[in-house]
Amino acid sequence: MERFKALKDADPEIFSSHLKELDKQNNSLHMIPSDNIASPAVLEALSIPAQNRYAEGYPGKRYYGGQEFIDEIETAAIERAKKLFGAEHVNVQPYSGSTANQAIYFALMDLHDTFLGMTLSHGGHLTHGHFVNFSGKHYNAVQYGVRKDDELIDFDQVRRLALENKPKIIQAGYTAYPRIIDFKRFREICDDVGAYFFIDMSHFAGLVAGGAYPSPMPFADVVMTTTHKTLRGPRGAIILCKQELAEKIDKAVFPGLQGGPHEHTIAAKAVCFKEAVEPEFKDYAHQIVKNCKVLENIKNNFRLVSGGTDSHLLLIDLQQKLTGKEAEKALDESGIIVNKNTIPFDIRKPFDPSGIRLGTPTLTSRGMKEGEMKLVSDLIIRVLSNHNNAEVKQDVRKQVIELCAKFPVYPELSRN
Ligand SMILES: Cc1ncc(COP(=O)(O)O)c(C=O)c1O
Structure with missing residues (x-):
């Protein structure tokens, strides 16, 4: 054909x-660093007839009948992502990075709670607490940045802001930060103030999968990645977390935020995870x-x-x-x-x-x-x-x- x-x-x-x-x-x-070229197999998966199905819920627990093959697709995506990144739990349904971040805040905070994120002008994303975004409007987003002299993360500032504001979440992982992030230092600050550590690895997830950038998994409570950047998958996102947060995260994605999952995209995510372990x-x-x-x-x-x-x-x-x-x-x-x-x-x-x-x-x-x-x-x-x-x-x-x-x-x- x-x-x-x-x-x-x-x-x-x-x-x-x-x-x-x-x-x-x-x-x-x-050369836009968030762009990439998905493989032909990923492109083909995006046009499979699984796109025709409503499948609200999760594998084995759907609100619609006749889902055995849809469940097969979603379960494969989950298991492959767990293996690829060494995660305890994965939700593969988020439509995009922004909705995935929204689900994480929704799961771990109440409205107007405080979190710490990197300011946009120093490399953070809009969803990391910018005032025009839901993350800056619905929550008390306290913003940290980089040092003026070497343009690396200002950990003294992160620690000071964490102690002063007692955030529920400290967020790391950015849109325009070229350097390796010291996840261990963030973890120590999170432990000192009792915050969840959330890493948005959207930009460097493909590098993590291929061993070219340190994995945030040993340090994080929850990790999000888009699947279309360095990972070379379809447009979309996944959330990876510790088992103890699994129920909160799943409930926040559905029914908290989204409706029917895009199962053709989830199939394409599964293909991308298979390619990324090669x-x-x-x-x-x-x-x-x-x-x-x-x-x-x-x-x-x-x-x-x-x-x-x-x-x-x-x-x-x-x-x-x-x-x-x-x-x-x-x-x-x-x-x-x-x-x-x-x-x-x-x-x-x-x-x-x-x-x-x-x-x-x-x-x-x-x-x-x-x-x-x-x-x-x-x-x-x-x-x-x-x-x-x-x-x-x-x-x-x-x-x-x-x-x-x-x-x-x-x-x-x-x-x-
Ligand atoms: C670090 C980071 N997080 C989240 C997003 C949002 O992803 P999406 O465009 O899929 O909503 C982006 C997109 O550029 C990003 O760079």
């Missing part, structure tokens, strides 16, 4: 947009970090926040030579997709901050290695140093297209 033939026949408009998006993914260097995934995870280390070359021309990276992402401080918005636009025009980002203690506004954030999961999924990364870092430096020069951007665009042609995205998908 030709892939997407029914879609092409039934809806040429959406099919055409899909082709344009596929071409864009093929002909650009996607030895090749270990190589992949280590390659992501090796590739990112090559990008540290950029520091010869622009300052890197915290001086570099231990992970899949880095943050460039453009040092007022150009703004984050200008850098994002110039790179986009050259075929390199990144996102503007605040840097810690930024003097500019979030819509046009002083930095950009970029990473290597997508390029590594395409098969690129250190040699290609050296070229990519040179291209980035060239564009950032000549952001108003159309000729330079055109030349870089040409080199990007040549490089991309050697590493196609989904070569098996029909392009006409």
Whole structure:
């Protein structure tokens, strides 16, 4: 069967947009560190007819009949995730990282209780207590950050805020923090003040699965990860926790927050966990970090926040030579997709901050290695140093297209 033939026949408009998006993914260097390329098997699982079923409840305890094969899918996903991360209990139903975080707060706190999270401008996520988000509106979110001198987590501040505010939860794991997190130090502070330790490993879960980043599991009470970032799975999330919190977490996800689970997505999560225990995934995870280390070359021309990276992402401080918005636009025009980002203690506004954030999961999924990364870092430096020069951007665009042609995205998908 030709892939997407029914879609092409039934809806040429959406099919055409899909082709344009596929071409864009093929002909650009996607370096947004939260993006990735799911495997063809994950993509196929996302279109299985399990999507047709309502299955409110959990395996063996559903509100609808005829669920034996749906239960098989969800149980496989749970067992595989437990094995992959060494977790006592896993809930695979969260629709996304944001709803999963909401479920965790809902399970472990009452309305207006206090928790400690990293401020957005220093690398935290909106759901870690930002004032525009439910997490900052429904709870008393006390925010910590990084130190000014080395841009690493300010543990003195975390400890002081924990002692002063006695939070129910202390949260770690971020959106824009390039370094390894000292989970043990957080655990000690949690024990001192009687807080739950919640780690949002969305960004680095694939690295944990492949042994390229320390596992938070031995230190945490509860861990959340999205499944679509470094893990290379479908869009969605899972919650991993100690057995003693299992009932609270499950009840918070359903019936507390969500309705029918997306069982086709859960099938795709199961496929992703199966792929992530394979030895090749270990190589992949280590390659992501090796590739990112090559990008540290950029520091010869622009300052890197915290001086570099231990992970899949880095943050460039453009040092007022150009703004984050200008850098994002110039790179986009050259075929390199990144996102503007605040840097810690930024003097500019979030819509046009002083930095950009970029990473290597997508390029590594395409098969690129250190040699290609050296070229990519040179291209980035060239564009950032000549952001108003159309000729330079055109030349870089040409080199990007040549490089991309050697590493196609989904070569098996029909392009006409
Ligand atoms: C650390 C972290 N947590 C949670 C989320 C939210 O995930 P989602 O976009 O699936 O709601 C993100 C997304 O970028 C994230 O980076």
